[in-house]
Amino acid sequence: MKHIDGSKVTGFVTISVKGTAPELFFQKCASEGIKVWNVRKIDEESCEGNIRLSDIRQMKQIRRKTIYKVSFLRKNGYPFAYRRFMKKKPLVFGLLAGFLLFLFLSNIIWEVKITGVPKDIEAKIDKQLNSYGVYPGAWLFAQAPPTELQQKLINDVPELLWAGVDQKGTTFYIEGVEKIVVQEPDPEIPGNLVASKKGVITHMYVTKGQPLVSINDYVEPGEMLVKGIVEQEGSEDSEDGEETAKQTIVAEAEIKANTWYEITVTVPLEYRDEQLTGNREKKYFLKAAGFQLPIWGFGEPPYKEIHRDSTEDKIQFLKWELPISVVETTISEKEFNSMERTKEEAVETGINQAVKQLQNELGTDAKILSEKVLHETMEHGKVKLNLYISVEENIVKHEPIDQGD
CATH class of the missing domain: 3.30.70.2280 (Alpha-Beta Plaits)
Incomplete structure (x- = not known):
């Protein structure tokens, strides 16, 4: 049968x-x-x-x-x-307890690493992360997507220019770039205009104040360019005929100069190129009140290096939007490939890298005029360049007038 x-x-x-x-x-x-x-x-x-x-x-x-x-x-x-299995109750409870413990330990944050910023800013970032619920011992599935955490940090920590958040297993990696905050002087305080850098004047347009330099003049840092003390209109000489009434004003001018920078940059002949392999897995979470519950895709994929991308969609009932959303997280595998440059390619890369870095530091108003390699050496698989870069930029700096003078 x-x-x-x-x-x-x-x-x-x-x-x-x-x-x-x-x-x-x-x-x-x-x-x-x-x-x-x-x-x-x-x-x-x-x-x-x-x-x-x-x-x-x-x-x-x-x-x-x-x-x-x-x-x-x-x-x-x-x-x-x-029945045979249930007769071994210690084994059953041991397996169950082991599974629950593994599930618990693999879904909490074990470490938060912050790099790239000074200690005082690191402390502020750590404090903000704690307020977001990102700290050792917190649930992983209760965390916001990395892109959302990045934006929160930039908004809540004024000293940050950029922040990167990456999660690898049970560790969060936070990388930051400090913002250089320039204190602008009070525009209502009378003052002179002085040179912030050494250079040769190429453009000059004075709207308020007494100019003390001309085009093609060489100036040093701190040298006065436009004086904020002018003779008062309609004033008359005093009885001795030597003194004239003066008026302090806020000097205003646009003065550009040809400045120069010497920059040293090192470029390796061998480098690593980051690429996505195309392998990816998707995870889905239900999110409500800042809490994320995994509903599909448990555990971490067997990728050595990963890239995360998340999207969030609100759940609607008829015409109402519910306070519940579905979060879709795509975990992509990325790899670093070893690449090689020729010496000529390394030199070109170093020049472009130095120019780009300097342009970012000076801002879009500065104009790179030329770049020249002063010295070039190669040792230990790296090309070291000493560059001379010529720039046209605004060198005006406001300096308040000492009213006691």
């Missing part, structure tokens, strides 16, 4: 029937509605076959009316496996 579908789920036993023509016992069981299968004759006076666990009682009632001897050979199916 064929195997009965679902018998492993409900359980079945293999019985041995001994007596004269034992196959007749299985025939009688079948005629009474008991399902039997895999009946095979062992010898002239013994047969084996399978019956369902639920039919054992009825089989025993039939046996009492016969002279056959029935014995149980094997117990099969999930009910018997479950």
Whole structure:
């Protein structure tokens, strides 16, 4: 007879029937509605076959009316496996406790690393992260996406120019770039205009004040360019004819100069290029009141380096927007490939890198005029360049007038 579908789920036993023509016992069981299968004759006076666990009682009632001897050979199916498993309660509780502990430990933050900023700003970032719920011991699935954390840090820590947040396993990596804050002088305070850097004047337009320099003049840092003290209109000479009434004003002018910078940059011939491999996995979370519950995609993918990208969609009911959203996080695998440059490519890369860095520091108003390699060396697989870069930029700096003079 064929195997009965679902018998492993409900359980079945293999019985041995001994007596004269034992196959007749299985025939009688079948005629009474008991399902039997895999009946095979062992010898002239013994047969084996399978019956369902639920039919054992009825089989025993039939046996009492016969002279056959029935014995149980094997117990099969999930009910018997479950009973054997439950008899080992310490093992069951140990496995359950181990699984829960592993699940707990793999879903909390173990470490938060902050790099790239001074200690005082690091302390502020750490304080803000604590207010966001990002600290050792916090739940991983309760955290906001890295892009959202980045924006929060930039908004809440004024000293940050840029922030990067990356999660690798149970560790959060925070990288920051400090913002250089320039204190602007009070425009209402009378003052002179002085040179902030050394250079040669190339452009000059004075709207208020007395100019003290001209185009093509060389100036040093701190040298006065426009004086904020002018003769008062309509004033008359004093009795001795030597003194004239003076008026202090806020000097205003646009003065550009040709400045220069010497920059040293080192470029390795071998470098690592970051690329996405195309392998990715998706995770889905239910988010409510800042708490994220994973609903699909558990555990971390076996990627050595990962890139995360998250999108959040609000759940709507009819025309109402519920305070629950579905967060889709795509975890992509990235890899770093070893690349090589020629010496000429390294020199070009170094020049571009230095020019870009200087342009970022000076701002978009500054104009790079030229760049020249003063000295070039190569050692230990790296090209070291000493560059001379000429720039046209605004060198005006406001300096308040000492009213006691």
